[in-house]
Amino acid sequence: MSAQKPRILITGATGQVGQKTISFLQNNDSIEIVAAVRSAAKAQAFQDKGIATVILDFDNEATYTDALKDIDR
Secondary structure, eight states: OOSSOOEEEETTTTSHHHHHHHHHHTTOTTSEEEEEESSHHHHHHHHHTTOEEEEOOTTOGGGHHHHHTTOOO
16 A cells, blocks of 8 residues: 555635635645646645645646646545
């Protein structure tokens, strides 16, 4: 078993459900949260809190590969 924490992607991170999910999981030391956002500007608020971010826009297939790289769940 790997000692690395599983990376959990939270889509819709800037929305109500996404924000609540991140708040709920944020103090869980057994995982790494990755917030999916549509722009670098929206990523900044999460990065300020020490939460990793990726750019993922469901309307833009070109963002999928990079956003899902190294994501476990």
